[in-house]
Amino acid sequence: MEEAVKLFGGRSSPFSCRVECALKLKGVKYEFIKEDLSNKSDLLLQYNPVHKKIPVLVHGGKPIVESLIILEYIDETWPERYPILPKDPYERSKARFWTKFMEDKESTFWSLIFATGETKEKIVNENIEILKTLEEHALGDKMFFGGDDIGFVDLAIGTGIHWMKVVEDIKEVKIFETCNPLQAWFERFSEVPVVKESLPSHHELVAHYKTRMG
Template identity: 50%
Template structure:
């Protein structure tokens, strides 16, 4: 199997995606936690292009970007809890929704980082994104693409879990069970999985962290 190391930061949903994938497959790994305000030489060495986490280091070779890392993990250890369906069209749809989470999930962070008209637009974009998931991503299976948690569930699950924290920080309520019943049912299935549940970050700790971060962003904006 070789040595597996994961460079990340506890507050990052993208780092958490990789943890979930490794844990679901039962792959032993070591964690190297980063202070993103003072990035280490190791991080800059392994990801000199984007200088971001997470970074998976397998036998000394780095792989960057969370979705690419998930694909690598699946290709390297396909026999351990498969993260993609066998049928080609189903595999394509799982990849579609995983990329959708990355592309459209940006609206959540814009909602967190902005005010005024920009925030109003981000709120509309977030609502549209959630509506698309509710209407098109979720079917008769417990998870997206099948009976087991896969790449799309991991990508969307990280987005929704963090969004619930940011809603509390912003004192907004966009994700309502009455409006998104299928999404709530899917997400409950996801976070109640024993491996996922055991590896969820504490929401109170996250609230404190992101609440402080929001205050810093607001303070900084007053001097712009």
């Protein structure tokens, strides 16, 4: 009998969304448990006592936390299905490098939310520089970061960028207009069926964050 797979997540979290995409790519059946982030469940706190955050994947009663670590777990647990990371150790190291690169830049991205004036402009430019580095060094002229199909880097960066576009709209700034290769990649990414059905709509996210940002 297959062990139960549960995902404690949220519909407005890019970190939760990338895990859902990975589970769907692998064809793993799972129960989605929507967490109320203003009133976290006892189970969430029990499964992730250190960070008390979503997403948490629970497989056979065991919790796995941190979205990128969950993606590696999913790939290792169901290795015979859709490959998320490449097989070759060198290619794997490059995929891990670029997801870590973007993870390390997350604060630069989220800091835009409450920025104004010159600070806002400065942060916009920093974000553009990050995206240019990605385009130049990681994407090149490939179809996806993962090659001909989406993989680890696409899931990590694609979900991040979907949310970045929401913040771009709300803050009335232009981040992506000069990033043509990345824009084209994001269009391809968001048309992949599993991604298309998993990403919340841009307009819903804009509405959601506008409410929260008062």
